[in-house]
Amino acid sequence: MTSILSFPIDKAKLAWLDFSAKNQDLHSLNPDDTKAFTSYVFGLIDEQNAQLGIGGWLEDRRIYNTREQFNLGKSRSIHLGVDIWMPAGTPLFCPEDCQIHSFANNEGFGNYGPTIILKSLREELYYLFGHLSLESLEGKLKGQTLKEGETFAEIGNYPINGDWPPHLHFQVMNNLFGKEGDFPGVCARNELKVFEKVCLCPYPFLGISAPRDV
Incomplete structure (x- = not known):
């Protein structure tokens, strides 16, 4: 597989970002203030002199507590993909030969x-790229073939990207349950046993391993 960024992620300096209740900063930071949240995220990356930030797979996140999107009928807080925090406009590349x-x-x-x-x-695998730019959708066709290493999208900016600090939500699934253009990226705690069988650990697909404390 090819890196989804313009450089090998396993060779880059990574800043692992914690958005669980263990992060005391989140008790005073309002993640719904996207400008302030963006400054916080990229400040952490700069402090560590890192090339990008990584947000964990299956992390139980505090940052969803105030967003209606994650609290309609049930509370969803378990992150099913991995986040790559980089500036808006960062190009993204096809990890292997795929079709849209x-x-x-x-x-x-x-x-x-x-x-x-x-x-x-080559197999029953699906790669979800979320929080892109609107330009990333231009000229796209269902069934369109993309070659491994071909650039096809870019990280979007707020508010177009769902009003988040610029980042990519990257998720790997072995079943879409008939969904198109969308798939849950966060689940409730009591749904985890089902979703962790479908939403595969993304780290191997990025060529990295999670640190032991994540």
């Missing part, structure tokens, strides 16, 4: 914003 399964602009505060789902041509 589907795409959509999932609008709304806290949502994915522009989203593309790729399907592997």
Whole structure:
């Protein structure tokens, strides 16, 4: 597989960002203030002299507590993908030979914003790229073939990206349950046993390992 960034992620200096209740900063930071949240995220990356920030798979996140998107009928807080925090406009590359399964602009505060789902041509795997720019959807066709290493999208900016600090939500699934252009990126605690069988650990697909305390 090829890196989804313009450089090998396993060779980069990573800043692992904690958005769980263990992070005391979140008790005073309002993540719904996207400008302030963006300054906080990229401040942490700069402090560590890192090339990008990484947000953990299956992390139980505090930052969803105040967003209606994650509290309609049930409280969803378990993150099913991995976040790559980099500036808006950062180009993204196809990890292997794929076809475009589907795409959509999932609008709304806290949502994915522009989203593309790729399907592997070698096995039943789907790659979700969320929080993209609107330009990333231009000219896209369902079933369109993309070559490994081909650039096809870019990280979007707020508010278009669902009103989040610029980052990519990258998620790998073995089943989409018939969904198109969208798939849950966060689940409730009592849904985890089901979703962790479908939403695979993304780290191997990025060539990295999670630190022991994440």
